Amino acid sequence: MEILAQLVVSGIALGMIYGLIAFGYQLTFATSGTLNFGQGEALMLGALVGLTLVGHMSYWLMIPLVIVFGALQGIFVERVGVLPALKTKSEFGWIMTTISLAIIFKNVAENIWGHDDITFPSPLPTAPLQFFGIRVLPMEILVVVGALAIILAVELFNRKSIYGKAVVATSSDRDAAGLMGINTGMVITFSYALSSMTAAFAGVLIAPLTLTGATMGVVLGLKAFSVAIIGGLNSGMGVIVGGLILGIAETTTGYYISTGYKDVPGLLLLLLVLSIKPAGMFGKSVIKKV
Amino acid sequence: MLQIENLHAGYGKVEVLHGISVAVPKGKVVTLIGSNGAGKTTTMRAISGMIKPVSGNISLNGKNITGMTSSRIARSGLAHSPEGRRVFATLSVTDNLLLGAFPRLTYGRERGDVQGDLERVFELFPRLRERKSQLAGTLSGGEQQMLAMGRALMLNPDVLLLDEPSMGLAPLLVSEVFRIVSELKGRGITMLLVEQFAAAALNVADYGYVLENGRISCHGPADQLKNDPAVKAAYLGAAH
Structure with a gap:
């Protein structure tokens, strides 16, 4: 029992990271119907830029800078990759452009930071804390708190501020939002900035727990994508639950069956959700009366 | 207030409007009537920037708004209640x-x-x-x-565009919509109204335009149009 509890706790931190990246997928999908398939690379760049910065300053001071970097990186992806595709009404062009940009980012990172994985200095003590016999790393707590904080901040912004409502309006009906005087192109750019920003933030949260390197984003981005599908691309909080399910499924399978099979339950769940409820476990189908 | 001159617009390569001119003076209600597919909604969309006009000129308060994005046009003071x-x-x-x-x-x-x-x-x-x-x-x-x-x-x-406000509504609600339009008129709101219920639209409007296959076939004060035999036969029908 204690072992299971331990596995669940470890799975939670991992799951929150999946959830956070998946949340980033949702942000751009809501406003523009497009996804940044380079979310994993946005995370990787955030982590590596953070790594370089912590050589010169404290971890806490580095976070706001990485967030700004992430936002700029997102704007770059939208302007260079997505906007031209949306303008020419190319239905799938953005898939190729975001994937291409992701590959370019990975290559650039390999050239700047090298091929080897590097340890990221932990800002918190690395000795685990004990709760009822379960060991929790302080960094794991920070991951959970940080991920929840940023998701709540974005949700609060969307629900309370007029600019956030403009974002929701753009997701609901882009043409009608334009008629309200909302610059919907700007809203889409903003959603890309926000999306890459959360990924970069996720990068510096997870980096001290894992290793940092140019390839760290590939698997994370892909798994987070399946979390976004499992939770529902339009479901807000569904990605947290989806992330936790996947994270816990991985750690428990890794222990009880074999680490070689740890990715299987998540993928099985993905297949199951896609065949039973394609909108995602928590995906809403909007009620529309005519 | 709102001036549309020689407007050509459409979707992709298909031109729907072949040069229409409409004027909506301040404080007046102007209605655009016509059968399905005549280009009424296209006119509204071209005015509010939902589609880009091919050519022609649209000005609001003397300011040229042709080809602007819908968000800029809204910020210039034009509201569009869409179809x-x-x-x-x-x-x-x-x-x-x-x-x-x-x-x-x-x-x-x-x-x-x-x-x-x-x-x-x-x-x-x-x-x-x-x-x-x-x-x-x-x-x-x-x-x-x-x-x-x-x-x-x-x-x-400054100008309110109402596109088919009565569409798909029960008869009781249709008269409610027209009651509200005349209430708004009483408040001095400048309106361009597109309607399929031509008779009711001409009753509330000051001036009317008849749109036929993307061209204005006739226009005049609403009272005059109501009694025009051709308009009567084509749009007002025996029921009215």
Whole structure:
């Protein structure tokens, strides 16, 4: 029992990271119907830029800078990759452009930071804390708190501020939002900035727990994508639950069956959700009366 | 107030409007009537920037707005209650109305008394007040139409475009919509009204244009059009 509890706790931190990246997928999908398939690379760049910065300053001071970097990186992806595709009404062009940009980012990172994985200095003590016999790393707590904080901040912004409502309006009906005087192109750019920003933030949260390197984003981005599908691309909080399910499924399978099979339950769940409820476990189908 | 000169517009390579000119003077209600597919909605869309005109000139308050994005046109003071209502289904009634005032709450338009205007919209449409926290997607068709009109009013517009406000509504609601249009006219709001109920539209309007296959076939004061034998035969029908 204690072992299971331990596995669940470890799975939670991992799951929150999946959830956070998946949340980033949702942000751009809501406003523009497009996804940044380079979310994993946005995370990787955030982590590596953070790594370089912590050589010169404290971890806490580095976070706001990485967030700004992430936002700029997102704007770059939208302007260079997505906007031209949306303008020419190319239905799938953005898939190729975001994937291409992701590959370019990975290559650039390999050239700047090298091929080897590097340890990221932990800002918190690395000795685990004990709760009822379960060991929790302080960094794991920070991951959970940080991920929840940023998701709540974005949700609060969307629900309370007029600019956030403009974002929701753009997701609901882009043409009608334009008629309200909302610059919907700007809203889409903003959603890309926000999306890459959360990924970069996720990068510096997870980096001290894992290793940092140019390839760290590939698997994370892909798994987070399946979390976004499992939770529902339009479901807000569904990605947290989806992330936790996947994270816990991985750690428990890794222990009880074999680490070689740890990715299987998540993928099985993905297949199951896609065949039973394609909108995602928590995906809403909007009620529309005519 | 709103001047449209020799407007050509369409979708892709298909031209729908072949050079139409319409004038909406300040404080007046002008109606655009015509059969299905004549280009009424296309005219509205070209005016509010939902589609880019191919050529021609549109000016609002003497300012050229041709080819501007819909958001800039809205910020210049033109509100468009579109065909099919297009309310924000996932937002509450109040949020929908506040978004109508987006340029006033952010930039581009004088702020004025947004809360007071919200109250006035609720007075005009008491049903919306009853349902103010409900999601717009769960409203009935008639309520959604009220919301679309209320939302457009929240801009405090110089010109209000109403596209088929009575479409798909029960007869009782249709007369309610026209009652509200004349109420708004009484308040001095400049309007361009597109309607399939030509007789009712001509009753409330000051001036009318008849659109036929993307061209204006005739125009004149509403009273005159109502009694025009050709208009009567084609659009007013025996029922009226």
